[in-house]
Amino acid sequence: MATLYLIPFVLLLQTWTVCDAQNVKVEPFIYGYVGNQAILRCQFVDPDNSLQVTQITWMKNPTTSKVNLAVYNPDFGINYPTDTGGRIHFRKVTNTDATLIIDRLEMADDGIYSCEFATYPDGNQDATTNLTILAKPENSGKTILVQAGHAEVPVARCVSANGKPPATINWSGGSEGNVSETVTKNNNGTFTVTSEYLMIPTGDNNGEKLTCVVMQQALDRPETIPITLSVQYAPIVSIEGYDENWYLDREHASLTCSAKANPQTLNYKWLLNGKPLPSSIQVDGHQLTVRDVSYIVNGTFTCEVTNSLGTGRAKMDVVVREDPVDSGSTTGAIVGGIIAAIVILTVLVTAVLIFKRQRKNTDEEEDDLEPPNYKPPPPKKTLEGIDKVMKTEDEKMESIPITTTYFETGAEEDNGMTLTQYYDEPGLNTEVKSANIAVRPGDYLEQENPIYNDLSYNEPEEHRKSQEFVSKGMYV
Numbered sequence: 253m254a255t256l257y258l259i260p261f262v263l264l265l266q267t268w269t270v271c272d273a274q275n276v277k278v279e280p281f282i283y284g285y286v287g288n289q290a291i292l293r294c295q296f297v298d299p300d301n302s303l304q305v306t307q308i309t310w311m312k313n314p315t316t317s318k319v320n321l322a323v324y325n326p327d328f329g330i331n332y333p334t335d336t337g338g339r340i341h342f343r344k345v346t347n348t349d350a351t352l353i354i355d356r357l358e359m360a361d362d363g364i365y366s367c368e369f370a371t372y373p374d375g376n377q378d379a380t381t382n383l384t385i386l387a388k389p390e391n392s393g394k395t396i397l398v399q400a401g402h403a404e405v406p407v408a409r410c411v412s413a414n415g416k417p418p419a420t421i422n423w424s425g426g427s428e429g430n431v432s433e434t435v436t437k438n439n440n441g442t443f444t445v446t447s448e449y450l451m452i453p454t455g456d457n458n459g460e461k462l463t464c465v466v467m468q469q470a471l472d473r474p475e476t477i478p479i480t481l482s483v484q485y486a487p488i489v490s491i492e493g494y495d496e497n498w499y500l501d502r503e504h505a506s507l508t509c510s511a512k513a514n515p516q517t518l519n520y521k522w523l524l525n526g527k528p529l530p531s532s533i534q535v536d537g538h539q540l541t542v543r544d545v546s547y548i549v550n551g552t553f554t555c556e557v558t559n560s561l562g563t564g565r566a567k568m569d570v571v572v573r574e575d576p577v578d579s580g581s582t583t584g585a586i587v588g589g590i591i592a593a594i595v596i597l598t599v600l601v602t603a604v605l606i607f608k609r610q611r612k613n614t615d616e617e618e619d620d621l622e623p624p625n626y627k628p629p630p631p632k633k634t635l636e637g638i639d640k641v642m643k644t645e646d647e648k649m650e651s652i653p654i655t656t657t658y659f660e661t662g663a664e665e666d667n668g669m670t671l672t673q674y675y676d677e678p679g680l681n682t683e684v685k686s687a688n689i690a691v692r693p694g695d696y697l698e699q700e701n702p703i704y705n706d707l708s709y710n711e712p713e714e715h716r717k718s719q720e721f722v723s724k725g726m727y728v
């Protein structure tokens with residue numbers, strides 16, 4: 253019979269009307285959260301009233317351990333052969349309704365449940381419900397601090413812990429890399445998925461942004477975790493600012509030492525021809541200045557930069573000339589003339605603009621003195637207010653424990669019937685409703701559900717109310 257449920261539902265209905273082989277109706281799949289309640293519906297449909305029900309039995313794992321959970325006999329009454337601490341009981345058993353309630357769901361409740369009707373004269377008929385317990389994972393990501401090198405190493409790690417089913421973790425952004433994933437099954441049936449992003453790190457990868465995307469049935473939406481790579485590397489050094497025009501008696505010439513490094517704490521050291529600098533040269537960290545150029549500085553300057561990972565160096569050959577590089581050619585003169593003209597024009601235009609603006613400013617200042625036109629700058633408080641609101645919302649989101657949303661919604665007892673988490677009507681219980689929306693694992697079930705409710709279920713009057721609320725009822 254179980255194979256019947258693999259057939260698309262519409263087909264199943266056709267089969268049913270044609271041969272009417274199956275009188276026992278259940279929901280093939282139900283999803284539930286730890287701590288919530290599950291309702292395993294089971295109905296016996298006998299339009300001709302031709303069958304007599306002699307006994308009803310709910311069994312867990314009918315193909316393996318065969319644990320009898322609940323038995324009903326029209327003559328002898330109800331019995332629960334397995335001790336479940338009162339968590340499992342019939343809702344309101346009759347000869348046609350054997351709906352079973354499981355309270356305070358545990359991970360171990362995951363499994364196949366069969367609802368079996370013993371009938372006369374046809375014999376036994378059963379149908380099975382696959383109850384899947386879901387657990388929302390806790391997701392986190394972090395940067396793994398690495399040093400630039402030649403081997404492939406993990407540079408970032410994302411962990412989706414204690415989820416069921418196991419999460420899928422994808423990576424996006426950043427340079428090309430490889431991903432290594434491990435999935436471990438925890439004792440309570442949940443899974444912890446660890447995904448590492450691997451690459452051969454270079455200094456260029458430092459500060460690169462990656463995102464890990466965690467997808468799982470119990471999450472409302474994929475969770476994205478941004479990660480910024482941190483690659484440590486020894487300084488990469490260059491010397492800038494040499495204009496190839498150092499001539500005797502030049503009053504000011506300078507060189508700049510540039511370095512990229514991680515960590516940034518840098519120590520600069522200048523050398524001339526491999527020796528400490530003559531005292532006539534001024535050094536201010538990465539900046540070197542010569543006040544009076546002479547043949548002393550004709551040679552090779554070296555800048556050495558050190559951080560905790562090592563030292564990087566760069567060299568610059570400086571040639572001291574007797575005279576400045578000749579720029580007095582005709583083209584030079586023309587270029588000089590044009591530049592001079594542009595400068596003069598700019599100065600003139602600027603002067604006019606400044607003059608105009610000053611006049612305007614004076615006017616405005618006068619206006620400002622009149623109270624009705626005075627507009628104060630936007631108050632700073634407003635911005636701080638917004639900041640604060642955004643912050644508190646962030647904090648709120650962070651501080652909502654998963655258990656609040658997902659595990660505490662179903663525990664209220666009401667004559668052994670708890671329907672709160674099934675309410676799908678606006679305004680009845682918004683908190684619970686949001687939990688319901690959050691846990692919808694697949695659309696196909698939604699599509700099946702209305703058909704199921706409308707066509708295959710004819711519950712007795714006293715259950716109508718609850719049935720209305722069960723439109724999304726397969727998720728508990």
Ligand SMILES: *[C@@H]1O[C@H](CO)[C@@H](O)[C@H](O)[C@H]1NC(C)=O
Pocket residue numbers: 281364382383384
């Ligand atoms: C029950 O359903 C879940 C997913 O809906 C599936 O992973 C699992 O294999 C099913 N169990 C059996 C025994 O078919």
Ligand SMILES: *[C@@H]1O[C@H](CO)[C@@H](O)[C@H](O)[C@H]1NC(C)=O
Pocket residue numbers: 421422
């Ligand atoms: C996630 O990665 C898997 C394979 O690594 C791929 O098949 C799947 O399409 C990806 N999903 C998304 C949403 O990117």
Ligand SMILES: *[C@@H]1O[C@H](CO)[C@@H](O)[C@H](O)[C@H]1NC(C)=O
Pocket residue numbers: 404428429430450451452
């Ligand atoms: C990914 O792994 C393959 C095979 O081990 C290797 O050839 C490749 O260089 C790796 N890619 C990166 C970006 O590390």
Ligand SMILES: *[C@@H]1O[C@H](CO)[C@@H](O)[C@H](O)[C@H]1NC(C)=O
Pocket residue numbers: 286359387414438439440442
């Ligand atoms: C499963 O066990 C882990 C510890 O191994 C625990 O942190 C987690 O909360 C448990 N999850 C459930 C749903 O019981």
Ligand SMILES: *[C@@H]1O[C@H](CO)[C@@H](O)[C@H](O)[C@H]1NC(C)=O
Pocket residue numbers: 547550551569570571572
């Ligand atoms: C300056 O150095 C260059 C080589 O760097 C050399 O050819 C030249 O002779 C030197 N000039 C003087 C005056 O030392």
